[in-house]
Amino acid sequence: MKLKILVTAGDGIGPEVTAEAVALLKETAASGGHDFTFTERRIGGVAIVQDGTPLPEDTLKEALDSDAVLLGAVGGNEFNSMPPDKRPEAGLLKIRAELGGFANLRPAFAFKELAVNSPLRPEVIDGADILCVRELLGGLYFGQPRAWDKAKGEAWNTMRYTDGEVARVARIAFQLAQKRRKKLTSVDKANVLEVSQLWRAAVVEIAKEFPDVTLEHQYVDAMAMHLMTRPRDFDVVLTENLFGDILSDESGVITGSLGMLPSATIGGKVNLYEPVHGSAPDIAGKGLANPLGAILTGALILRHSAGLEAEAAAIETGVRKVLEQGFRTPDLARGNTKDFTVLSTKEMGAKVRETVKTLHVNA
Numbered sequence: 001m002k003l004k005i006l007v008t009a010g011d012g013i014g015p016e017v018t019a020e021a022v023a024l025l026k027e028t029a030a031s032g033g034h035d036f037t038f039t040e041r042r043i044g045g046v047a048i049v050q051d052g053t054p055l056p057e058d059t060l061k062e063a064l065d066s067d068a069v070l071l072g073a074v075g076g077n078e079f080n081s082m083p084p085d086k087r088p089e090a091g092l093l094k095i096r097a098e099l100g101g102f103a104n105l106r107p108a109f110a111f112k113e114l115a116v117n118s119p120l121r122p123e124v125i126d127g128a129d130i131l132c133v134r135e136l137l138g139g140l141y142f143g144q145p146r147a148w149d150k151a152k153g154e155a156w157n158t159m160r161y162t163d164g165e166v167a168r169v170a171r172i173a174f175q176l177a178q179k180r181r182k183k184l185t186s187v188d189k190a191n192v193l194e195v196s197q198l199w200r201a202a203v204v205e206i207a208k209e210f211p212d213v214t215l216e217h218q219y220v221d222a223m224a225m226h227l228m229t230r231p232r233d234f235d236v237v238l239t240e241n242l243f244g245d246i247l248s249d250e251s252g253v254i255t256g257s258l259g260m261l262p263s264a265t266i267g268g269k270v271n272l273y274e275p276v277h278g279s280a281p282d283i284a285g286k287g288l289a290n291p292l293g294a295i296l297t298g299a300l301i302l303r304h305s306a307g308l309e310a311e312a313a314a315i316e317t318g319v320r321k322v323l324e325q326g327f328r329t330p331d332l333a334r335g336n337t338k339d340f341t342v343l344s345t346k347e348m349g350a351k352v353r354e355t356v357k358t359l360h361v362n363a
């Protein structure tokens, strides 16, 4: 299997955590006889500083020429006063738009070993397994018009969707639900917003193609509550862009740490893979970052871009085993710390690699 991966590590903890994901992917390639090549390019704040733009032309060209893009994280406090279109985040939004992936898959599941990390009671989260499908190229993030008219003291953004944009992401969500527990919850605000009424109507239309999947609708405000009170009732959760941004962070509570969550964006020219967490500038460069979100993101590359399901599953099992054995990065070492061995970013990466090796996928 041949795979060309562009690594855009970005800012803050991005480089540290992606290094561990890349090291593991390299071992997977070596042990399975696969030909994975890795190229590195800049994105985000580091690109603003060195290239004067958050998404250099060369990075985009390489991305479009790759089979998969692995992104670390973007953003930093020094850019906080910049307008949205000049900030590190603009580089991320531009690469998302150019690569064309509109379905952002964000799994959130309870790790038994991390139950103590969640403020939710173990009996509420035990067994929860949610796949959030977030529409990534529409809604308020990209809708026109948008502006801040400072003279008038007025600013506006536009939440806009077409039937087609909803239909294509809904279809992917239903297909994924078919392979899981066959339940799809579509999230909207159809009691207030026309754009949500269109969303709901388009989802109902697509549901006719998937009679084996049970569809329910939830308003986003109620959904925010249900995710915390009865997360086990949900399987695939389909949302528009901003609602998905908010609800996927909230789902991190179920897992115990945002640092655990991976994501994959599919449906476009080149799939884009990023952990859900941000650049965490406060802990950058200290070896404190949790690389498991990035490592699990690497597993999604194997699953969705390489078709290496067994190898992807081995990484997921490896991560579980490492947690079972009591290894933790500092963000996960809550509760009775004497039961844990706290590892640095690099040590955790090495521990996962060592554990995945023992699973002998290619033996």
Ligand code: IPM
Binding pocket: 074, 075, 089, 092, 093, 245, 276
């Ligand atoms: C995410 C992030 C991004 C988003 C930011 C960094 C632009 O919060 O991936 O969830 O809002 O999509």
Ligand code: MG
Binding pocket: 245, 246, 249
């Ligand atoms: Mg977010």
